[in-house]
Amino acid sequence: MIGTGFGERLGADGQTVHAGDTPGVTPQFAQVVARAGLRGAVVPVHRPTDCPVFYLCGLDGSRVECLTAGVGSSLLWLATQGPSEKRKVKSSEIVTELGKKSGCVTLHWGGQLTQHSESALENLVDWADNAEFKIRFGTASGALAGFSGTGELEEVTGETPSLTPFLEPVYPELIPPSTKAVNGLLRAEQAVAMASVVCGYAVSDYDIRTAWTRQLEVMDCHYEGSEAVRIIRERMGDQAEVIHCADRIRQEAQSTIAERVSVGNGPPGTLPVVVFNSLGWNRSDVVEIAVSFLGEEEPADFTRYEMYKIVDARGETVPSQEISGRQTTSAQMQLRFAATGVPAHGYDTYYLVPKAPDAGQLMGIQEPGMMAPDFPEPSFVIEDVEDCVSEPYRGIRVARRFRNRFYDLDVDETTGEVGILDRKLGRSIAKGIALVGREEDLEGGINQYRYTGRKYELMVDRVDLEESGEIQATVLVAGRLASSRVEIRYRMYGEIDRIDVDVSLSWTDEKPVRIQVEFPIGEGKVHYGVPFGHNTLDNVIEGSGPFRDGDMDRETWDKQRECQGWISVDGKDGGMVLASDRRAFEFDKGLVRGDVLRSCPDPASYSYHKVWRRYPEKVTCRYSLRGYEGNFAEARAYQDGEALNQPLDTRCVYDADSPKPLPSSMSVVDLQGEGIVTTAFKNVENREGYIMRAYETIGNSSEAKLVTNVGLKHLSEVDLLEKGSVELDPDRILFAPFEIKTMWFDLDSDV
Numbered sequence: 001m002i003g004t005g006f007g008e009r010l011g012a013d014g015q016t017v018h019a020g021d022t023p024g025v026t027p028q029f030a031q032v033v034a035r036a037g038l039r040g041a042v043v044p045v046h047r048p049t050d051c052p053v054f055y056l057c058g059l060d061g062s063r064v065e066c067l068t069a070g071v072g073s074s075l076l077w078l079a080t081q082g083p084s085e086k087r088k089v090k091s092s093e094i095v096t097e098l099g100k101k102s103g104c105v106t107l108h109w110g111g112q113l114t115q116h117s118e119s120a121l122e123n124l125v126d127w128a129d130n131a132e133f134k135i136r137f138g139t140a141s142g143a144l145a146g147f148s149g150t151g152e153l154e155e156v157t158g159e160t161p162s163l164t165p166f167l168e169p170v171y172p173e174l175i176p177p178s179t180k181a182v183n184g185l186l187r188a189e190q191a192v193a194m195a196s197v198v199c200g201y202a203v204s205d206y207d208i209r210t211a212w213t214r215q216l217e218v219m220d221c222h223y224e225g226s227e228a229v230r231i232i233r234e235r236m237g238d239q240a241e242v243i244h245c246a247d248r249i250r251q252e253a254q255s256t257i258a259e260r261v262s263v264g265n266g267p268p269g270t271l272p273v274v275v276f277n278s279l280g281w282n283r284s285d286v287v288e289i290a291v292s293f294l295g296e297e298e299p300a301d302f303t304r305y306e307m308y309k310i311v312d313a314r315g316e317t318v319p320s321q322e323i324s325g326r327q328t329t330s331a332q333m334q335l336r337f338a339a340t341g342v343p344a345h346g347y348d349t350y351y352l353v354p355k356a357p358d359a360g361q362l363m364g365i366q367e368p369g370m371m372a373p374d375f376p377e378p379s380f381v382i383e384d385v386e387d388c389v390s391e392p393y394r395g396i397r398v399a400r401r402f403r404n405r406f407y408d409l410d411v412d413e414t415t416g417e418v419g420i421l422d423r424k425l426g427r428s429i430a431k432g433i434a435l436v437g438r439e440e441d442l443e444g445g446i447n448q449y450r451y452t453g454r455k456y457e458l459m460v461d462r463v464d465l466e467e468s469g470e471i472q473a474t475v476l477v478a479g480r481l482a483s484s485r486v487e488i489r490y491r492m493y494g495e496i497d498r499i500d501v502d503v504s505l506s507w508t509d510e511k512p513v514r515i516q517v518e519f520p521i522g523e524g525k526v527h528y529g530v531p532f533g534h535n536t537l538d539n540v541i542e543g544s545g546p547f548r549d550g551d552m553d554r555e556t557w558d559k560q561r562e563c564q565g566w567i568s569v570d571g572k573d574g575g576m577v578l579a580s581d582r583r584a585f586e587f588d589k590g591l592v593r594g595d596v597l598r599s600c601p602d603p604a605s606y607s608y609h610k611v612w613r614r615y616p617e618k619v620t621c622r623y624s625l626r627g628y629e630g631n632f633a634e635a636r637a638y639q640d641g642e643a644l645n646q647p648l649d650t651r652c653v654y655d656a657d658s659p660k661p662l663p664s665s666m667s668v669v670d671l672q673g674e675g676i677v678t679t680a681f682k683n684v685e686n687r688e689g690y691i692m693r694a695y696e697t698i699g700n701s702s703e704a705k706l707v708t709n710v711g712l713k714h715l716s717e718v719d720l721l722e723k724g725s726v727e728l729d730p731d732r733i734l735f736a737p738f739e740i741k742t743m744w745f746d747l748d749s750d751v
Contacts, residue, residue: 015039016067016140018108024162024562027539028532030066031058031740035720040065040144042108045160046547052106053147057157059533059699059738065144065153067106076107080127081120091131106143158541159530161560163551164447166584169514169595172619174218174236179581181215181239183645184246187278189682191253193690194276194345194668196683197710197747201256203249209685211245214238228603250649257347258651260662264313264351270656271352273310276649277342279642280671280678280694284340286471286493288323289650291352293331310337311351313664318350319379319494321469336471338495339648343667345681346709352652381473381494385465400463402475404492407499407627409475411490416458416477418490420499422576422627429576429627432520434458435488435503435596437481437513446600447550449514456482456513470494482509498640501623505596510612512600516586516593517623519578523590524571527632528563529641532679532695533738537561537587559586565641567592568632577637579624579644596621633698638677666709669747673704676735684722689714689746691722696735706730711748718744 195201437456628635675698
């Protein structure tokens with residue numbers, strides 16, 4: 001993000017980060033800059049004062065000097081390049097800005113990862129020589145130094161939300177998958193580090209570093225212009241390769257560990273299923289595993305697996321649910337079960353045990369997973385389905401209520417709207433969840449939301465209980481938005497306190513429509529995830545907001561937020577958390593809207609020739625909802641977003657003969673502390689040891705302890721660039737509120 005390491009390789013010693021054209025500033029930006037060892041930053045934060053320099057303060061109290069980007073680099077570019085008439089118009093706009101700022105205004109040249117050509121620079125110099133006002137050239141570092149001694153600088157804190165609409169729903173084929181790619185790379189690094197500790201496993205740093213570099217290039221891309229289609233197609237291919245590379249690295253590292261885990265004391269044919277947790281706390285969740293059965297002596301003789309069960313390391317039966325199965329020369333089966341208490345940055349092992357019945361109990365069973373007489377009677381996730389009928393229309397069904405041990409899910413079969421009642425709280429946590437579209441008038445352009453007043457609502461075709469088993473049940477709401485197909489699946493669980501919502505949209509309409517999922521979650525204190533912490537709706541930099549031509553209007557800007565992973569709402573009698581793999585949200589009086597798709601004309605359109613953007617065959621997004629008692633901190637709502645985007649992994653082991661030195665369960669490393677979130681656990685580049693990056697997310701001082709399953713050689717704190725070294729006590733690691741810590745340590749590799 002900052003590029004300091006890249007600058008060092010070029011022999012440059014940059015002291016400022018240039019974020020002048022970014023759409024907004026997160027509340028932890030100042031701390032990131034400070035902990036990277038930089039002096040200051042150029043940021044797009046509007047200040048109503050004449051002094052262009054101020055202190056931007058982080059949530060932890062750190063501060064950095066910032067130079068406001070003024071009116072943006074685009075104005076200076078247009079004033080110095082192109083036809084003379086257009087240059088004159090833009091130069092006059094600079095004169096107007098001079099009048100607003102007592103005769104002095106800062107204009108920056110270039111942008112992130114951008115170096116203009118020599119001819120463009122010559123045009124700039126020529127413009128400066130002939131301008132009607134005085135021009136001074138300098139660097140951001142020089143400007144900061146020049147203003148620092150002129151008096152006491154203003155201190156500002158908070159967030160500046162994006163000044164333009166987030167492009168995630170405009171490019172659903174490219175931007176949303178970046179969340180999967182980034183989390184995939186983090187999981188790959190964590191798996192490699194675990195395998196390195198317990199198995200001495202190694203993977204080339206080049207593979208992971210190259211994947212990260214490609215992903216950063218995908219995320220820093222200009223999507224408009226005549227080459228937009230080609231560039232987007234290339235970036236999609238690059239991102240798909242990054243995701244594939246991350247999956248491959250993670251799976252190979254996890255398989256290396258799984259093959260060394262104890263097979264237990266089960267009967268012949270027992271198959272270990274190792275469940276991996278990439279996050280920094282113990283987790284329970286539903287997992288799926290694909291298993292292939294081979295015969296004991298002949299490949300097609302898999303009769304011993306015609307009856308089976310899943311057990312934990314203590315030998316206790318774990319409920320499971322078969323998803324699919326087929327038999328040819330071998331048997332394949334996919335099943336799911338609930339894994340509980342999987343250790344932080346570690347694994348736990350379950351076992352698929354074949355069960356041979358007594359001769360008197362033999363049954364003519366043809367499919368894997370059929371129940372033997374002595375197996376326990378299965379239970380089901382859905383405890384009850386209640387019909388709601390219309391008496392005036394002779395009792396026809398108009399809605400259904402699906403109940404499990406945690407929630408009531410009410411589905412209106414006319415509108416498709418869904419309400420969720422939390423049974424433990426005894427109240428609703430969402431009333432009228434719906435997919436809706438608002439038509440735009442196209443006059444405002446891509447940087448504005450202007451609506452015609454027409455609204456598209458779901459026309460329901462069917463509501464079905466698509467799946468009902470012992471572990472999971474799925475309720476399908478299918479229909480059309482305009483003329484495009486929609487499928488929304490609500491997943492309920494037997495052992496997990498959560499409802500998942502999966503949205504699939506096949507958009508084919510050539511209409512300018514903003515499509516969102518509406519979550520009516522009521523009034524309350526809103527918190528939401530940001531990089532390295534959380535924020536609240538009211539923590540916005542005072543005086544900031546839209547200030548340039550092309551920025552969105554202030555009323556719309558006030559409602560927009562980019563949320564990383566989760567949103568919580570604390571009410572008087574409990575709260576709820578909404579997790580998602582999307583980041584663009586809108587808040588409006590107890591209503592949270594999540595952007596799915598923004599249908600709009602393609603940049604190739606001109607005059608009367610309107611060309612519409614083409615979208616993937618299916619645009620998808622995922623959400624999960626959970627009610628809780630108390631507040632977001634007590635309920636650890638911040639964990640839900642991480643869990644949704646970094647699910648548990650499973651590996652089935654077929655090799656029973658190689659050495660199995662590893663225990664059935666292990667936490668390789670665990671940073672224990674209230675409100676502490678680890679974002680990275682990885683091998684250090686170019687030296688021995690491991691890096692763990694963590695932050696305090698609630699806003700309280702916290703004391704953490706680093707617990708390892710192997711010997712700890714040393715522990716030091718380094719900066720975000722992994723430089724420097726300050727020794728730490730592993731039993732007493734102090735975190736200030738919202739503080740980010742990067743720790744370097746080494747472990748004994750013998751388990």
